[in-house]
Amino acid sequence: MRIAYLEDDPDQANLMTAWMQEAGYQYQHFDLGGKFVNRISKDSFDCIILDWEIPDLTGLEVLSWIRNNYDVNIPVIFVTQRQEEEDIVEALEAGADDYLVKPVRQGEFMARLRALYRRSSDYALKDDVPLEVTPYKFNKTNETISLHGEPVKLTKKEYDLALFLFKNIGRVISRDHIMESVWGKYSDLNTRTVDTHVSRIRSKLNISEENGWRLTSIYMHGYRLDQLS
Amino acid sequence: MRSDLVEQVKLRYKQSLVEKADKLETLWTKYKHQPDELSSFLHQLAGSAGMYGYDDITEQSISLRKNLTVDPIEQHQDQFEKLYQLLIKSAK
Numbered sequence: 001m002r003i004a005y006l007e008d009d010p011d012q013a014n015l016m017t018a019w020m021q022e023a024g025y026q027y028q029h030f031d032l033g034g035k036f037v038n039r040i041s042k043d044s045f046d047c048i049i050l051d052w053e054i055p056d057l058t059g060l061e062v063l064s065w066i067r068n069n070y071d072v073n074i075p076v077i078f079v080t081q082r083q084e085e086e087d088i089v090e091a092l093e094a095g096a097d098d099y100l101v102k103p104v105r106q107g108e109f110m111a112r113l114r115a116l117y118r119r120s121s122d123y124a125l126k127d128d129v130p131l132e133v134t135p136y137k138f139n140k141t142n143e144t145i146s147l148h149g150e151p152v153k154l155t156k157k158e159y160d161l162a163l164f165l166f167k168n169i170g171r172v173i174s175r176d177h178i179m180e181s182v183w184g185k186y187s188d189l190n191t192r193t194v195d196t197h198v199s200r201i202r203s204k205l206n207i208s209e210e211n212g213w214r215l216t217s218i219y220m221h222g223y224r225l226d227q228l229s
Numbered sequence: 230m231r232s233d234l235v236e237q238v239k240l241r242y243k244q245s246l247v248e249k250a251d252k253l254e255t256l257w258t259k260y261k262h263q264p265d266e267l268s269s270f271l272h273q274l275a276g277s278a279g280m281y282g283y284d285d286i287t288e289q290s291i292s293l294r295k296n297l298t299v300d301p302i303e304q305h306q307d308q309f310e311k312l313y314q315l316l317i318k319s320a321k
Binding site: 016019104 | 238
């Protein structure tokens with residue numbers, strides 16, 4: 001899971017960062033709303049955590065921007081000291097998916113994060129079901145993919161990349177997001193590696209309208225895989 | 230190893246509590262000219278302390294911040310001192 005977190009207090013951000021690292025999540029922290037909006041508009045994430053009171057923008061303003069300009073479906077959790085019912089209602093009605101009052105506890109917070117991510121991934125293929133999306137079939141045991149029943153020879157990274165894209169159907173996924181998820185956060189490779197591998201799997205799997213799929217390169221951003229109906 | 234990271238962050242926070250007590254004292258003396266700075270500090274302290282397990286600091290910070298919005302600062306000198314002492318004591 002790749003998470004963007006908006007929080008202006010370094011003490012809270014430091015501990016949250018440690019929790020995220022402990023859980024093995026990819027994670028980016030921002031201390032200003034403007035920086036946050038600027039960055040996520042060029043990137044992709046699986047979940048967003050927002051504080052309400054930030055020096056330059058309010059969490060609500062950021063949430064409004066997310067819902068209107070970024071992603072209607074991405075899970076958003078508010079973590080704030082505001083505990084009045086009217087605040088909670090306002091945030092939820094503005095599009096927040098969950099709301100936690102500070103101080104948050106590690107166990108509860110991480111459980112809510114996982115639950116929200118599980119519920120929100122209806123549009124994606126889940127980890128615990130066989131991946132079969134006509135005409136492709138993913139075999140997780142030997143990490144192969146068949147096309148119209150015929151196995152396609154792929155490298156380990158090509159398989160991982162294809163699996164990642166098919167788990168994120170319909171989403172614009174940034175090159176950085178792909179890089180971190182497939183090659184790891186601390187990879188020394190540059191994002192052109194992503195382009196090379198995308199090109200290879202597009203060719204090897206014949207991802208095309210003829211097979212009911214379209215893999216689009218999004219300028220200055222990343223890729224989106226769509227199933228054509 | 231990863232849990233060590235959480236413990237390291239918690240230790241650093243504990244070590245910062247004396248510094249936070251000093252900052253509280255400084256902002257308290259400047260309150261009449263810069264009320265927003267103390268309010269912002271108490272807001273952040275309330276949010277962070279409870280995350281690190283210092284619930285009493287969170288409670289005092291929330292209460293003091295709220296009280297300062299309704300009464301003159303002189304009426305809450307005792308509460309300020311209580312919070313200051315809590316920070317010093319928690320750092321030990």
